[in-house]
Amino acid sequence: MRQRSGTEAGGIAHIPFTVVNDNGGAPALIICDHASRHIPAEYGDLGLSEAQLSRHIAWDIGAAEVAGRLAALLDAPAVLCGTSRLVVDCNRPFGEASSIPESSDGVVVPGNANLDLAERQRRIERYFHPYHDEIDRRIRNHNQANQAPALISVHSFTPEMDGFQRPWHVGVLWDQDQRLAAPVVRELRRDPDLLVGENEPYNGTNPPGYALHIHAAENSLPIAVFEIRQDLIDTEKGTERWAHILCRALVPVLAEYSAGNTGNGGA
Secondary structure (H helix, E strand, O other): OOEEEOOOEOOEOOOOEEEEOOOOOOOEEEEEOOOOOOOOHHHOOOOOOHHHHOOOOOOOOOHHHHHHHHHHHHOOOEEEEOOOOOOOOOOOOOOOHHHOOOEEOOEEOHHHOOOOHHHHHHHHHHHHHHHHHHHHHHHHHHHHOOOOOEEEEEEEEOOEEOOEEOOOOEEEEOOOOOOOHHHHHHHHOOOOOOOEEEOOOOEOOEOOOHHHHHHHHHHOOOEEEEEEEHHHOOOHHHHHHHHHHHHHHHHHHHHHHHHHOOOOOOO
C-alpha cells in the first residue's frame, strides 16, 4: 500500500493531507474528510482536554483506517485529510457556522471563540484548500484520461447523539444523484444482519456536505457517502471487517459504472 503526504502549508510544519495507494488504477477516488484529530502546533489544544480531543467531535473515529484499507482492496487512491475538524471542517462550506465550530456536541471550543475573518481565511488557506485542491487535481487527471471517477466518501458516526441510540450499522448519504448510492444500498442489504440507513443518521442535503455538492455535483460525478457506526470500527479488526464489507458492496457497482462510463461524468 503506497502512501505519500501533502506538502507543508504556508511554512507550517503540518501535513494537510495524506494519499494512500497513490497510483491506484480503479475508476474511483476515496476521500476521508475527518480522518485526523491532529491540531497544528500553533493552536495548541484549542483549550480542550485530551479526553475531549479523543472524542468524535475532533475526528471520525476509525474512518481513516477503513478508507486506507478500502483503497488497497479496490486499488483506488484515497486522499485523507490531515487536520482536525475542530480547526476547520473540510466537509462544510466556508459560510456555515459549523465550518469552524465554537462548540460541538455540547463541548465549547475556547480556541475557536470570536475568530476574525482574517483568521478564518488563514485556516481555510492553510488546511482546507490543500486537501480539496488535491481532490480537484485527481478528478481533473481522471477526466483528462477519459475516466471520470466515482467518488467514495468515508465517515463514521457516534452511536449516541442527544440521548438517541442510533441503530444503524452503516448509512449511505446522497442528495439528488443516486447513481452510486442506490445500488450500493442494495448490495449492502444482501447481508440480512446489516441495518443500512438511507440518508441516515444524516441527510445528504442537511447539513450540506462539501464533497457531495462541490466535488460530485459540480463535476457530474456519482458519489456514495458512507457513515459507519464508530463502535464497529474502533479496533483494527473492526476496520478490516468493514473495509471488506464496503468493498463487497462497491465492486459490482463500480464495475457497472466503469462499463457505462463515457468520460463525461458517467452521465
